[in-house]
Amino acid sequence: MVHDDVPSSASRVRTVVVTGGALGIGGAISRRFAADGDHVVLVDIDEPAAERTRAAIAEACGQCTVIPGDITDDAVVARLAETVASDHGHADVLVNNVGDFRPAKAFFAKSPPEQWRRLHELNLWHVFAVTHALLPGMIAAGGGSIVNVSTVEAFRGIPGHAVYSAYNAGVSAFTRSLAVELGPSRIRVNAIAPDLADTEQTPAALMLAGRDPELLRSWLPAGRFGDPEDFAGVVTFLASDDAAFITGHTIPVDGGTLAASGWYGKASGRGWTNMPDQA
Numbered sequence: 001m002v003h004d005d006v007p008s009s010a011s012r013v014r015t016v017v018v019t020g021g022a023l024g025i026g027g028a029i030s031r032r033f034a035a036d037g038d039h040v041v042l043v044d045i046d047e048p049a050a051e052r053t054r055a056a057i058a059e060a061c062g063q064c065t066v067i068p069g070d071i072t073d074d075a076v077v078a079r080l081a082e083t084v085a086s087d088h089g090h091a092d093v094l095v096n097n098v099g100d101f102r103p104a105k106a107f108f109a110k111s112p113p114e115q116w117r118r119l120h121e122l123n124l125w126h127v128f129a130v131t132h133a134l135l136p137g138m139i140a141a142g143g144g145s146i147v148n149v150s151t152v153e154a155f156r157g158i159p160g161h162a163v164y165s166a167y168n169a170g171v172s173a174f175t176r177s178l179a180v181e182l183g184p185s186r187i188r189v190n191a192i193a194p195d196l197a198d199t200e201q202t203p204a205a206l207m208l209a210g211r212d213p214e215l216l217r218s219w220l221p222a223g224r225f226g227d228p229e230d231f232a233g234v235v236t237f238l239a240s241d242d243a244a245f246i247t248g249h250t251i252p253v254d255g256g257t258l259a260a261s262g263w264y265g266k267a268s269g270r271g272w273t274n275m276p277d278q279a
């Protein structure tokens with residue numbers, strides 16, 4: 001069944017807002033939406049990187065506007081909302097991609113409260129702020145799609161990053177509840193939960209730290225790190241008409257780590273073990 005009055009991924013140029021859309025997963029998301037014919041409004045704290053992504057999109061005949069700034073800054077969120085309203089009327093798709101585990105001390109008992117505040121701003125607060133700023137336009141337009149970027153760490157324990165994990169569980173909880181609230185407004189709300197992406201935040205070389213790449217076989221069922229494009233494809237799918245009946249869910253994009261949870265490929269290559277020292 002076709003809903004004529006709902007913005008369609010196939011019928012016209014959509015306005016797609018991507019926070020942290022310059023590098024890593026967000027960069028791939030920006031490039032992918034633009035390649036699909038959408039106009040990307042990219043917000044990023046790294047202005048030179050954002051300009052490079054905009055130039056690459058333009059080179060490929062895509063459309064992209066850059067709004068430089070820290071998405072945790074209210075003034076930047078206000079500038080984003082004003083630009084979207086004045087140049088595009090409303091956003092059809094919002095991807096809340098910014099998130100970072102790095103401002104953290106390894107041991108919660110020794111972590112200072114300022115650190116929890118910054119993790120809150122970087123992982124959850126801006127998701128509320130940007131969504132709140134763009135939602136009235138989406139509701140008035142009669143529909144749209146929001147895709148949040150959570151993490152697998154929202155669904156399993158991660159020692160040393162309890163606060164990051166808690167805020168991302170918040171992203172997934174927000175996703176679920178908002179999806180219910182916005183169903184009647186024909187706005188779908190979903191999330192992805194990445195793991196082991198090869199990005200500027202978590203470069204594969206740093207994660208391997210000189211280890212044999214063959215070991216990846218024992219770390220995760222897919223046997224490789226995720227390319228940013230692996231995540232972008234799922235985000236664009238969730239924002240497309242092909243996902244018209246999916247809302248309120250967080251889709252793990254993790255090469256199977258959550259499914260395996262605690263199971264490791266044996267070093268011998270013969271089967272799996274939940275005893276990491278077993279050959």
Ligand SMILES: NC(=O)c1ccc[n+]([C@@H]2O[C@H](COP(=O)([O-])OP(=O)(O)OC[C@H]3O[C@@H](n4cnc5c(N)ncnc54)[C@H](O)[C@@H]3O)[C@@H](O)[C@H]2O)c1
Nearest residue numbers: 020023024025044045070071098099151196197199200201
């Ligand atoms: N890399 C992984 O393996 C992994 C795993 C789980 C979840 N995630 C989540 O995926 C998302 C993207 O991760 P990534 O690895 O691509 O990150 P990244 O650090 O490689 O890229 C993040 C992008 O956001 C921009 N950015 C950072 N802080 C910003 C701010 N305050 N305001 C505006 N822009 C800002 C950066 O300049 C960069 O362009 C994050 O939410 C992260 O938590 C990543």
